[in-house]
Amino acid sequence: MILDIIHIIFEIIIFVFIYLYFYNQNLALKKRIEENENKIKNLSIISSYFPEFIEKGQNLTKNISEELTLKQGSLKKLIKEAEKSSERLGFLEEKIREEKLDQTTIDKILILVNQGFNAIEIAPKLNIPVGEIDLVIKLRKYLNAPIKEKL
Numbered sequence: 001m002i003l004d005i006i007h008i009i010f011e012i013i014i015f016v017f018i019y020l021y022f023y024n025q026n027l028a029l030k031k032r033i034e035e036n037e038n039k040i041k042n043l044s045i046i047s048s049y050f051p052e053f054i055e056k057g058q059n060l061t062k063n064i065s066e067e068l069t070l071k072q073g074s075l076k077k078l079i080k081e082a083e084k085s086s087e088r089l090g091f092l093e094e095k096i097r098e099e100k101l102d103q104t105t106i107d108k109i110l111i112l113v114n115q116g117f118n119a120i121e122i123a124p125k126l127n128i129p130v131g132e133i134d135l136v137i138k139l140r141k142y143l144n145a146p147i148k149e150k151l
Contacts, residue, residue, distance in 0.1 A: 089142060109136045 105126065112122045119133040126133075 085142070089139070093139070106136055109133055110140060113137055113140075 105128070108126055109122060109128070112125065117125075119130045119137060122128070122133050123130045
């Protein structure tokens with residue numbers, strides 16, 4: 001009988017320990033579940049902002065794309081203008097070489113231009129066609145213009 005009582009007491013003690021162990025495990029599990037639920041709530045709140053951020057990003061991307069397209073068009077126009085200017089410059093240089101205007105004659109033309117004379121007034125003084133004088137003046141202006149203006 002005493003052994004039965006000891007055995008029952010021992011089983012009660014084991015049961016209490018098992019109960020306390022599982023009770024503590026249950027509390028820890030409840031705490032972790034509560035923490036995870038809070039994290040899910042926070043994620044839910046944060047994720048509600050995603051569509052707004054995505055829309056803003058799409059709008060920003062669209063605006064940048066449109067701006068780049070406009071700038072690309074401007075650059076194409078500038079490149080065409082630069083190519084035309086380059087062709088004109090080559091034509092002007094060739095014209096001057098064909099007419100064999102020497103540096104002294106070019107200097108005389110530029111001196112008279114700096115003194116305020118125009119091509120029509122210079123032509124009879126130097127016995128050179130007005131068109132050639134215009135070419136020299138335009139070429140000099142082009143060569144002296146800042147690079148930005150040349151393009």
